[in-house]
Amino acid sequence: MGIDIGPEWVRAAVVAGRGGAARLEGVGAAPAPKGDGERLPEAVRRACLAAGVGGGAAAACLPRGETTSRLVRLPAAKSEQVEQMLVFEAGQQVPFPAEEVVFGYRSRPQEPEAAEGEHLLLAARQGAWVSLRRTLAAAGLRPTWCAAQGVALAGLADGPTVVVQVEGSWTGIDLVQGELRLSRTTPVGGQHLGGEGPEALAAGERLAGEIERLLLACEGLEAAPALLLVGPGASQPLAHRLGNDLGLACRVWSSGPPALSGVAAGPEYALAVATAMQAVTAPATLNLHAPQAAASTNRRRGLLLVGLVALALLVVALSWARRAADPGQAAQAARLRGQVQVMRTRAGELAVRQRELQGRLGASEFAVVMRELTTRAPAGVWLTSLSCGRGGTGSARGKALSSEKVGALVAALGESPALREPNLTFVRQMKVGSVSVVEFGLTWQPEGGR
Amino acid sequence: MRALSLREKVLVGLCLVVLAAVGMVQLAGGSQAGGGGDLPALAKERARLAQRVKSLEQEVARLSTSRQQAVPEALRVMDRATRKAGATLQMARPLRDSVQGDLVRHAVEFGVTGRFPQVIGVLESLANEKTTMMVERVEISAADAASDQVQAQVRLAGYEPGPQSGSKRRAQP
Numbered sequence: 001m002g003i004d005i006g007p008e009w010v011r012a013a014v015v016a017g018r019g020g021a022a023r024l025e026g027v028g029a030a031p032a033p034k035g036d037g038e039r040l041p042e043a044v045r046r047a048c049l050a051a052g053v054g055g056g057a058a059a060a061c062l063p064r065g066e067t068t069s070r071l072v073r074l075p076a077a078k079s080e081q082v083e084q085m086l087v088f089e090a091g092q093q094v095p096f097p098a099e100e101v102v103f104g105y106r107s108r109p110q111e112p113e114a115a116e117g118e119h120l121l122l123a124a125r126q127g128a129w130v131s132l133r134r135t136l137a138a139a140g141l142r143p144t145w146c147a148a149q150g151v152a153l154a155g156l157a158d159g160p161t162v163v164v165q166v167e168g169s170w171t172g173i174d175l176v177q178g179e180l181r182l183s184r185t186t187p188v189g190g191q192h193l194g195g196e197g198p199e200a201l202a203a204g205e206r207l208a209g210e211i212e213r214l215l216l217a218c219e220g221l222e223a224a225p226a227l228l229l230v231g232p233g234a235s236q237p238l239a240h241r242l243g244n245d246l247g248l249a250c251r252v253w254s255s256g257p258p259a260l261s262g263v264a265a266g267p268e269y270a271l272a273v274a275t276a277m278q279a280v281t282a283p284a285t286l287n288l289h290a291p292q293a294a295a296s297t298n299r300r301r302g303l304l305l306v307g308l309v310a311l312a313l314l315v316v317a318l319s320w321a322r323r324a325a326d327p328g329q330a331a332q333a334a335r336l337r338g339q340v341q342v343m344r345t346r347a348g349e350l351a352v353r354q355r356e357l358q359g360r361l362g363a364s365e366f367a368v369v370m371r372e373l374t375t376r377a378p379a380g381v382w383l384t385s386l387s388c389g390r391g392g393t394g395s396a397r398g399k400a401l402s403s404e405k406v407g408a409l410v411a412a413l414g415e416s417p418a419l420r421e422p423n424l425t426f427v428r429q430m431k432v433g434s435v436s437v438v439e440f441g442l443t444w445q446p447e448g449g450r
Numbered sequence: 451m452r453a454l455s456l457r458e459k460v461l462v463g464l465c466l467v468v469l470a471a472v473g474m475v476q477l478a479g480g481s482q483a484g485g486g487g488d489l490p491a492l493a494k495e496r497a498r499l500a501q502r503v504k505s506l507e508q509e510v511a512r513l514s515t516s517r518q519q520a521v522p523e524a525l526r527v528m529d530r531a532t533r534k535a536g537a538t539l540q541m542a543r544p545l546r547d548s549v550q551g552d553l554v555r556h557a558v559e560f561g562v563t564g565r566f567p568q569v570i571g572v573l574e575s576l577a578n579e580k581t582t583m584m585v586e587r588v589e590i591s592a593a594d595a596a597s598d599q600v601q602a603q604v605r606l607a608g609y610e611p612g613p614q615s616g617s618k619r620r621a622q623p
Contacts, residue, residue, distance in 0.1 A: 305461055305462070308462060309461065311465070311469070312465040315469055315472050319472045332489060333489055336496055340499060343500060343502075343503055344499060347503050350506035350510055351506060353552065353553075354509050356551060356609075357513035357611075360553065360609050365577075366577070366588045367571075367577055374566060384591060384592045385589070385590060385592065386591075387588070387589040387590070388589075389587040390584070390585070390586050
């Protein structure tokens with residue numbers, strides 16, 4: 001099924017066949033809803049029903065303004081490499097972002113050793129392509145082939161041909177020689193060309209001029225091309241006028257090419273028939289599609305970016321939630337930390353004071369030391385004074401009948417467990433009355449003292 | 451994969467800036483205020499420290515002798531010891547307070563007479579007293595050569611933390 005969605009009518013043509021042969025089974029049309037895209041699938045469905053088919057595989061063409069074609073020269077390469085290079089070229093040659101491009105191409109035959117190859121590149125904005133496929137799907141059809149109108153109409157030509165598609169307000173001109181070579185669109189349509197008045201004649205001359213310029217722009221034509229008029233504005237009088245103006249054979253399409261048989265259809269069905277025929281006989285020719293590698297790359301990159309943004313948003317949200325839920329707890333924690341710090345300092349100070357006080361208030365051994373001094377003193381020794389401070393050196397003075405008694409005292413104190421390091425500080429002879437005695441002084445260290 | 455477009459670079463850059471900013475804020479906030487997750491641990495630590503401070507305060511109070519307590523306490527224990535040993539308490543003289551380290555010393559000097567064993571008994575009684583006034587110095591001299599009568603000077607001292615010790619310690623870095 002070929003679908004031609006025009007501004008006023010939706011036309012459908014049913015072509016059956018396989019390989020190079022095709023048969024036109026039927027045609028049908030339904031009025032197009034003007035300015036109401038939501039009702040377009042319904043119009044498509046009614047046109048299909050008028051053609052005698054309710055659903056199935058369908059092909060359609062994008063409007064002429066939505067597609068662009070270029071002849072691209074590339075270094076000789078394998079077909080998969082050629083496609084990658086053409087993806088890049090499509091991004092370079094179309095006036096919209098590369099990731100929004102759908103494209104199709106056909107490589108021209110080349111010599112096996114040729115350094116370069118020529119490729120006809122067809123590209124379109126992905127949005128228009130997706131919209132057309134959705135319209136077909138909504139009408140209950142299965143989109144299979146989608147290309148440019150000029151590409152489809154080229155299938156009607158037999159030999160060098162200028163296909164003139166006369167629509168209501170514009171005319172598309174496609175120069176075909178084996179394949180589509182050049183395309184042009186002019187704002188002269190059937191509504192300007194109808195009748196025999198001077199305005200119609202002037203419009204016809206403008207159209208002829210456009211065709212002539214197209215022919216001049218094309219190099220390497222094998223022979224004088226024929227003119228083939230198609231579309232709802234195509235008529236025999238117009239064909240005569242253009243043929244006379246340009247000096248070329250001109251006819252209105254009603255059937256053909258030879259590979260197409262079946263029912264007859266008017267020139268207004270030419271695009272629908274040509275589209276269906278292309279889908280049947282050459283389904284891979286310039287079929288627009290999204291670059292697979294780029295699409296998957298874009299999908300991965302999109303997922304990566306979405307994940308990154310989601311992660312950032314999640315982190316921000318968690319941070320915000322934590323701060324929103326925490327102010328009371330955070331303040332309480334800060335207060336507790338301050339209290340703990342103060343208490344640690346206070347406990348440290350108190351511990352130091354406790355140790356100092358305990359050191360000052362330890363049990364005293366004065367009585368033990370004094371008792372040791374007196375009990376260990378041998379007979380004949382009198383202690384006259386004792387002095388002892390806490391932790392300090394103790395001292396004693398006394399008198400003895402002889403130096404030996406003093407030595408015996410020091411020796412006895414040396415064995416005492418209550419004191420240590422007994423030392424004589426002085427010994428001197430003196431008389432008390434008529435008795436000769438020895439006066440002495442001694443010191444000691446308390447046991448455990450400094 | 452081809453290079454990122456300007457729009458994608460801006461988006462990635464913004465995401466990284468947001469992540470870095472939030473991370474830094476979290477790190478700064480975490481080191482200063484922190485979350486409320488350690489509240490129970492902090493409360494437990496505060497309770498433990500409060501108990502420790504209370505215990506230390508009680509211990510320091512038990513070991514301390516204030517200026518008002520020092521003289522009565524010294525008289526009490528010395529009177530009790532001399533009575534018990536049979537010695538004679540002849541004199542009591544409070545000494546000037548002095549600062550020793552972080553502590554303030556309150557001391558009282560006593561004059562005691564008696565036989566040498568009685569004086570030793572006084573020292574033994576003082577050693578066995580449950581008091582914060584401790585014997586700091588003893589000087590004994592014979593009263594006459596013909597007997598064991600002696601004169602003794604006994605100095606008792608008690609201590610309390612100085613009023614400036616805590617603030618001085620806190621002022622240290």
